[in-house]
Amino acid sequence: MAAFPEVDKIRYEGPDSKNPLAFRWYDEDEVVEGKSMKDHLRFSVVYWHTFRGNGTDPFGAATMIRPWEDGTDSVDNAINRARVAFEFMEKLGAPYYAFHDRDVAPEGATLAESNKNLDAVAAVLKEEQERTGIKLLWGTANMFSNPRFVHGASTSCNADVFAYAAAQVKKALEVTKALGGENYVFWGGREGYQNLFNTDMKREFDHLGQFMHMAVDYADEIGFDGTFLIEPKPKEPTKHQYDSDAAACINFLRAYELTDRFKLNIETNHATLAGHTMMHELDYAGHQGLLGSIDANTGDLMLGWDTDQFPTNIYLTTEIMLMLLKHGGVAPGGTNFDAKVKRESFEPIDLFYAHIGGMDAFARGLKIAAAIRADGEVEKLVKDRYASWESGIGAKIESGSENFKTLEAYMLEKGEVAPNQSGRQELIENLINGYL
Numbered sequence: 162m163a164a165f166p167e168v169d170k171i172r173y174e175g176p177d178s179k180n181p182l183a184f185r186w187y188d189e190d191e192v193v194e195g196k197s198m199k200d201h202l203r204f205s206v207v208y209w210h211t212f213r214g215n216g217t218d219p220f221g222a223a224t225m226i227r228p229w230e231d232g233t234d235s236v237d238n239a240i241n242r243a244r245v246a247f248e249f250m251e252k253l254g255a256p257y258y259a260f261h262d263r264d265v266a267p268e269g270a271t272l273a274e275s276n277k278n279l280d281a282v283a284a285v286l287k288e289e290q291e292r293t294g295i296k297l298l299w300g301t302a303n304m305f306s307n308p309r310f311v312h313g314a315s316t317s318c319n320a321d322v323f324a325y326a327a328a329q330v331k332k333a334l335e336v337t338k339a340l341g342g343e344n345y346v347f348w349g350g351r352e353g354y355q356n357l358f359n360t361d362m363k364r365e366f367d368h369l370g371q372f373m374h375m376a377v378d379y380a381d382e383i384g385f386d387g388t389f390l391i392e393p394k395p396k397e398p399t400k401h402q403y404d405s406d407a408a409a410c411i412n413f414l415r416a417y418e419l420t421d422r423f424k425l426n427i428e429t430n431h432a433t434l435a436g437h438t439m440m441h442e443l444d445y446a447g448h449q450g451l452l453g454s455i456d457a458n459t460g461d462l463m464l465g466w467d468t469d470q471f472p473t474n475i476y477l478t479t480e481i482m483l484m485l486l487k488h489g490g491v492a493p494g495g496t497n498f499d500a501k502v503k504r505e506s507f508e509p510i511d512l513f514y515a516h517i518g519g520m521d522a523f524a525r526g527l528k529i530a531a532a533i534r535a536d537g538e539v540e541k542l543v544k545d546r547y548a549s550w551e552s553g554i555g556a557k558i559e560s561g562s563e564n565f566k567t568l569e570a571y572m573l574e575k576g577e578v579a580p581n582q583s584g585r586q587e588l589i590e591n592l593i594n595g596y597l
């Protein structure tokens with residue numbers, strides 16, 4: 162029985178459509194900068210928020226109405242839910258999805274039982290992937306919900322917990338490979354600390370590095386060649402997460418010699434929590450050659466936690482798409498909606514409204530970003546701003562031929578620097594607004 166009988170396949174109807182169950186901007190076949198929107202954006206639906214989110218918050222119980230749920234944590238219920246998930250994704254027209262092991266299948270009393278449950282549901286996921294053509298963007302392991310992970314997983318003070326986490330990731334990698342997953346994500350979970358007085362930070366970082374190498378080794382052993390992604394986040398649940406932002410993650414990857422297999426999965430709300438903009442995090446990861454994928458959501462500037470809202474702000478999606486286009490696109494990563502409907506939006510149909518809005522916001526952002534790039538006005542302003550590096554002393558410095566002594570000689574002779582130019586911030590902001 163269909164879970165969403167009142168919803169047909171969501172179609173592109175153009176900007177004038179008043180149909181709330183249609184795309185106004187996302188036309189998957191429309192070509193932008195030589196590539197279809199579908200290939201640029203690579204939209205992905207997350208299993209945890211969309212099919213496991215129940216609307217609880219620290220002050221209240223579940224609110225979501227999900228008629229297909231039978232209220233048990235059985236494998237049967239999980240299998241039925243998987244079928245519903247694919248009905249949803251197929252109607253939405255999202256080409257990808259992502260999950261944690263424990264989202265899709267119930268945790269058993271033992272590791273063996275958990276693995277068995279996961280296999281049973283994975284078989285259905287495979288069947289549904291084949292039926293619909295929807296693909297797995299990435300898999301990951303939930304190593305933060307169960308109380309055993311109270312002190313973290315690979316950075317736990319308890320060696321048994323490290324071993325358990327290793328076994329769990331081993332299995333999650335096998336399942337991700339079996340389902341053709343194109344990436345594998347590590348979000349830090351509880352890898353971090355609450356108090357440095359009781360924490361051996363160096364030892365914990367070394368364990369984290371060791372763990373990642375074990376993951377790479379095992380991936381090689383089973384022939385999983387997807388990209389590994391680390392997802393930076395500065396706080397929540399621990400006060401100080403080890404993967405706090407793009408720069409910290411990249412330093413970790415370099416220090417432990419992991420950059421050949423790892424890239425970053427940048428999430429909007431995490432960037433905000435780190436005191437950065439999403440644009441900053443994307444540009445930083447991008448110019449380091451380590452931009453792998455994005456978790457598309459947004460926070461609330463009045464709330465200091467990870468509210469994981471659906472992105473609807475066109476200015477934000479324009480900034481994101483400018484960065485993705487600049488750095489050569491997001492593939493083999495994707496635009497993964499790590500976002501949840503609000504607790505008050507408890508009807509199943511709200512899941513469609515939320516995703517349609519996010520996809521349209523990104524499609525618009527893509528078109529606006531492409532227009533900005535095609536006009537080249539903004540690019541020219543930036544180029545002019547750095548004109549002093551194109552010739553003369555600037556070009557010489559960049560070529561590596563100068564040193565402190567030659568530069569002193571240059572400046573002693575010249576006496577004072579050439580006049581600075583205006584930064585033109587307001588002009589450039591006005592220009593951007595002109596495209597929106």
Ligand code: XLS
Nearest residue numbers: 301348392428456467499
């Ligand atoms: C939590 C993270 C999480 C990861 C997957 O804040 O965003 O959802 O994306 O473990």
Ligand code: NI
Nearest residue numbers: 428431467499
């Ligand atoms: Ni998050």
Ligand code: NI
Nearest residue numbers: 392428456499
């Ligand atoms: Ni995320």
